[in-house]
Amino acid sequence: MNPTRIILSTALIGALASCATPMNRTPGAAGAAAVTPAAIPAASPGDEAGLQRFVQSFRPRALSSGISSDTYDRAMRIARYNPDVIRLDRKQAEFSRPVWLYLDSAVSDARIGTGREKSAQLSRTLSAIEGRYGVPREIVLAVWGMESNFGANRGKMQIIPSLATLAYDGRRGEMFQNQLIAALKIIQAGDVAPEGMLGSWAGAMGHTQFMPTSYLQYAVDFTGDGRRDIWSEDPTDALASTGAYLARNGWQRGQPWGAEVQLPANFNMGLIGKGTRRSDWGSMGVRSFGGGALPGGSGSIIMPAGARGPAFLILDNFRSLLRYNNSDNYALGVAFLAERIAGRAGIQGAWPRNDRPLSTSERQEIQQRLRAKGYYDGEIDGLFGSGTMEAVAAYQRSIGTTPDGYPTSILLGQLRR
Numbered sequence: 001m002n003p004t005r006i007i008l009s010t011a012l013i014g015a016l017a018s019c020a021t022p023m024n025r026t027p028g029a030a031g032a033a034a035v036t037p038a039a040i041p042a043a044s045p046g047d048e049a050g051l052q053r054f055v056q057s058f059r060p061r062a063l064s065s066g067i068s069s070d071t072y073d074r075a076m077r078i079a080r081y082n083p084d085v086i087r088l089d090r091k092q093a094e095f096s097r098p099v100w101l102y103l104d105s106a107v108s109d110a111r112i113g114t115g116r117e118k119s120a121q122l123s124r125t126l127s128a129i130e131g132r133y134g135v136p137r138e139i140v141l142a143v144w145g146m147e148s149n150f151g152a153n154r155g156k157m158q159i160i161p162s163l164a165t166l167a168y169d170g171r172r173g174e175m176f177q178n179q180l181i182a183a184l185k186i187i188q189a190g191d192v193a194p195e196g197m198l199g200s201w202a203g204a205m206g207h208t209q210f211m212p213t214s215y216l217q218y219a220v221d222f223t224g225d226g227r228r229d230i231w232s233e234d235p236t237d238a239l240a241s242t243g244a245y246l247a248r249n250g251w252q253r254g255q256p257w258g259a260e261v262q263l264p265a266n267f268n269m270g271l272i273g274k275g276t277r278r279s280d281w282g283s284m285g286v287r288s289f290g291g292g293a294l295p296g297g298s299g300s301i302i303m304p305a306g307a308r309g310p311a312f313l314i315l316d317n318f319r320s321l322l323r324y325n326n327s328d329n330y331a332l333g334v335a336f337l338a339e340r341i342a343g344r345a346g347i348q349g350a351w352p353r354n355d356r357p358l359s360t361s362e363r364q365e366i367q368q369r370l371r372a373k374g375y376y377d378g379e380i381d382g383l384f385g386s387g388t389m390e391a392v393a394a395y396q397r398s399i400g401t402t403p404d405g406y407p408t409s410i411l412l413g414q415l416r417r
Contacts, residue, residue, distance in 0.1 A: 037198060055164065071187055103336065384407055
């Protein structure tokens with residue numbers, strides 16, 4: 001999220017461990033952290049003038065959405081064109097990290113250790129959150145770790161200038177206009193002042209990086225102080241809001257997210273993917289890694305690194321994690337960071353670490369060639385989501401290779417023939 005680090009003090013964490021539950025918080029004690037916002041670089045006169053014209057033209061829409069004139073004028077007084085936001089919005093990495101490098105970082109020893117420390121320090125708070133929403137403490141902690149490194153990287157950009165810039169000059173103007181109205185509603189509710197509403201360049205806020213529209217739907221006042229405070233040093237409301245979000249998006253109390261599995265030698269690879277859901281995997285020879293029984297329920301098997309990498313049975317709770325961030329890699333990061341925080345094993349299967357990563361242009365070429373052959377009708381963006389992987393698998397079936405949906409330089413060579 002490109003934030004600057006904000007470190008939680010040891011003394012504060014100790015205090016949170018002993019008192020940050022909804023039963024004994026002092027009302028009104030929470031407040032936005034005293035953090036200096038990141039400076040906004042100077043914009044060209046034309047960009048700044050255009051942004052200010054947008055602020056005036058957007059006013060009727062905001063007021064018709066329930067924003068008072070006082071709230072609008074107070075909040076938009078700090079709106080400025082931020083060139084850094086536009087630069088980050090249009091930046092595209094040359095290479096996409098393979099899943100194993102992503103997970104190496106997501107489930108690092110340092111992050112596991114910090115997660116276990118927070119679990120002990122915030123034990124009473126996490127127990128109360130788990131009791132109310134049914135989401136295990138290690139899952140809530142893992143989301144916190146993935147989103148802001150346990151509060152260290154919450155972001156220092158002022159949200160109102162960032163969203164105003166993206167609403168005016170971004171690639172997804174309508175989406176960010178909706179986010180801007182949501183941010184104004186948060187300010188109008190009194191949860192945070194405009195100057196204290198800080199987060200990432202794209203508008204994600206607080207310990208667990210809620211976008212304004214998600215905040216309005218799911219944020220909770222777990223401390224009972226009258227404010228849904230996800231910005232301050234106290235993470236209680238943010239962690240509870242994460243529990244509420246997952247619970248309302250399908251998390252099943254008492255059920256696992258899934259498990260790493262082993263496939264039999266003759267397994268039909270055409271069944272791989274989120275589009276196939278079954279409850280009889282065990283009868284087909286699928287076993288939990290190490291040979292144990294599978295978790296119950298209907299689920300799908302995914303292989304994010306193809307047939308030469310690990311396999312995972314994912315259940316409804318994994319799909320709940322995808323509602324937080326629609327990326328299999330992200331959901332696996334949360335799942336296995338949670339496993340390690342809880343003291344359980346990490347991923348046991350071997351990754352194909354010798355595979356050469358594809359550049360963005362190569363990934364786009366794969367999509368283009370799949371489209372030309374009639375297998376793909378999505379956007380040519382170099383991002384390999386489920387649509388691209390399904391197209392890859394269909395092409396692989398047509399040429400008689402293992403249909404694992406995994407794009408490689410070998411696949412690109414086959415497409416070029």
